[in-house]
Amino acid sequence: TQLLEQSPQFLSIQEGENLTVYCNSSSVFSSLQWYRQEPGEGPVLLVTVVTGGEVKKLKRLTFQFGDARKDSSLHITAAQPGDTGLYLCAHRTGTASKLTFGTGTRLQVTL
Amino acid sequence: GAVVSQHPSRVICKSGTSVKIECRSLDFQATTMFWYRQFPKQSLMLMATSNEGSKATYEQGVEKDKFLINHASLTLSTLTVTSAHPEDSSFYICSARAPPLAGGVEQYFGPGTRLTVT
Numbered sequence: 001t002q003l004l005e006q007s008p009q010f011l012s013i014q015e016g017e018n019l020t021v022y023c024n025s026s027s028v029f030s031s032l033q034w035y036r037q038e039p040g041e042g043p044v045l046l047v048t049v050v051t052g053g054e055v056k057k058l059k060r061l062t063f064q065f066g067d068a069r070k071d072s073s074l075h076i077t078a079a080q081p082g083d084t085g086l087y088l089c090a091h092r093t094g095t096a097s098k099l100t101f102g103t104g105t106r107l108q109v110t111l
Numbered sequence: 112g113a114v115v116s117q118h119p120s121r122v123i124c125k126s127g128t129s130v131k132i133e134c135r136s137l138d139f140q141a142t143t144m145f146w147y148r149q150f151p152k153q154s155l156m157l158m159a160t161s162n163e164g165s166k167a168t169y170e171q172g173v174e175k176d177k178f179l180i181n182h183a184s185l186t187l188s189t190l191t192v193t194s195a196h197p198e199d200s201s202f203y204i205c206s207a208r209a210p211p212l213a214g215g216v217e218q219y220f221g222p223g224t225r226l227t228v229t
Contacts, residue, residue: 042115042204042220043155088154096143096160096168097208099218104154 003027004089004102012108013079021074021105023089030092032072033099034063037086046074079109113139115207117221124195124228131191132224134205140185141207145218146178149202161188195228202226 007022023032031050035043047056049065049072056063060083062075076083089102114137124130134144142163147155159180160168167180179191188207192199202225206218 040202040223040225042206042223044220045217086154096162097218098145098157098160099155099206100157101155106152 004091004100006087006089006102006105008105009103010106010108012110015080015109015111016078017109019076019079019107021076021087021107022071023073023102024071025091026070028069030069032065032069033090033092034072034074035088035090035101037088039085043086043088076107079107081109081111083107084109113137113207113209113217113219115205115219115221117203117205117224119224120222121225122227124226126196126228127194129191129193130195130226131189132203132205132226134188134190134207134221136186136207136209136219139207139209141188141209142185143208144182144188145206145208146180146188146190147204147206149204149223151202155204158190192226195226197228200226200228 005024031048033048034046036046037043047063049063052069053067054065060077064073087105090099116135118133122130144161146158148158149155157170158173161180161182163182163185169175177193182188202223204223206220209217
């Protein structure tokens with residue numbers, strides 16, 4: 001099983017602070033995805049990273065895929081309360097492209 | 112973007128009864144749908160892959176006779192929790208695999224169904 005360990009598990013910060021969430025594995029992946037899930041809802045895809053060393057930006061969110069394609073990070077600049085949620089990394093496996101999710105990082109941003 | 116709906120959004124049932132959850136792709140045909148379970152403060156765990164017109168593929172440790180999956184059409188998959196017990200209480204989320212787009216195959220997730228078994 002290709003496990004995805006995320007850290008930290010929980011993060012509580014104040015509005016305006018920066019933070020980084022990590023997604024680590026001992027396995028090599030062809031791609032990794034990041035999702036955000038708000039309470040009582042399904043996860044929403046934020047980004048897919050494919051190339052080792054790749055950096056993608058989505059407004060205040062910066063995603064990086066490790067050079068060896070074993071890990072990824074998500075950096076949020078100037079966090080806002082709207083960023084609150086569960087952040088999940090995931091990888092696709094098999095011909096059906098089923099997703100295996102990481103352990104998750106629960107982010108709470110307060111005023 | 113693609114939309115996936117689930118019904119009901121919340122359900123409370125008594126121990127020993129069965130509950131059916133529907134997952135619909137509203138604006139695309141999905142030959143493959145997936146069912147996940149999420150316990151409080153945990154990540155999503157894949158339960159099974161639902162294939163239109165054929166039997167579902169269950170992940171290791173998931174009882175196929177307890178969690179019945181039917182994918183009778185290209186826009187509808189159902190999950191029936193049979194003889195539900197309190198430990199089956201969870202958030203059940205489905206996703207539908209959209210037709211291949213430029214850049215890769217995507218899954219679109221439903222809003223989830225909160226099941227409480229009393």
